[in-house]
Amino acid sequence: MNPACRHLHALVAATLIAAVANVAKADENSVSREAEYLRLHDSALAFAKTVEVRAERYAGLRAVDMDQVRRLIAQSEQAAQLRQFDAASMHARQAYEMLRAAITGAVAEDKQQRGN
Numbered sequence: 001m002n003p004a005c006r007h008l009h010a011l012v013a014a015t016l017i018a019a020v021a022n023v024a025k026a027d028e029n030s031v032s033r034e035a036e037y038l039r040l041h042d043s044a045l046a047f048a049k050t051v052e053v054r055a056e057r058y059a060g061l062r063a064v065d066m067d068q069v070r071r072l073i074a075q076s077e078q079a080a081q082l083r084q085f086d087a088a089s090m091h092a093r094q095a096y097e098m099l100r101a102a103i104t105g106a107v108a109e110d111k112q113q114r115g116n
Contacts, residue, residue: 033085037076040092044073047099058106069095 048069055061076091 033089034080034083037080037085037088037092040089040096041073041076041080044069044076044092044095044099047096047103048073051099051102054106058110060106060109061102064098064102069098072098 048066051061051064051069052066055064072091072095076088076095079085079088079091
């Protein structure tokens with residue numbers, strides 16, 4: 001094989017290897033974003049259930065706009081179906097943070113009332 005062909009073959013091989021590596025990296029990032037979304041989504045759902053179950057006992061939990069929480073969770077699920085995991089995570093995180101703040105506040109309120 002002449003040197004020019006050998007050089008061309010090497011260049012094509014290097015390009016293919018780089019392309020495969022880029023696809024693998026993109027797949028890895030996609031899996032990572034999907035895992036982050038799933039973690040946030042599951043946490044938001046668990047917190048939503050806690051708030052619904054405990055709302056009668058804690059005034060701070062009754063103040064949570066559960067309609068907004070449900071909308072955020074639904075938006076996160078829709079974005080995930082479209083494989084838009086950054087947007088899905090953002091909506092799930094908003095729901096999670098709203099609920100976490102309410103639960104943290106309710107626990108502090110309960111401790112204060114009990115004198116602990």
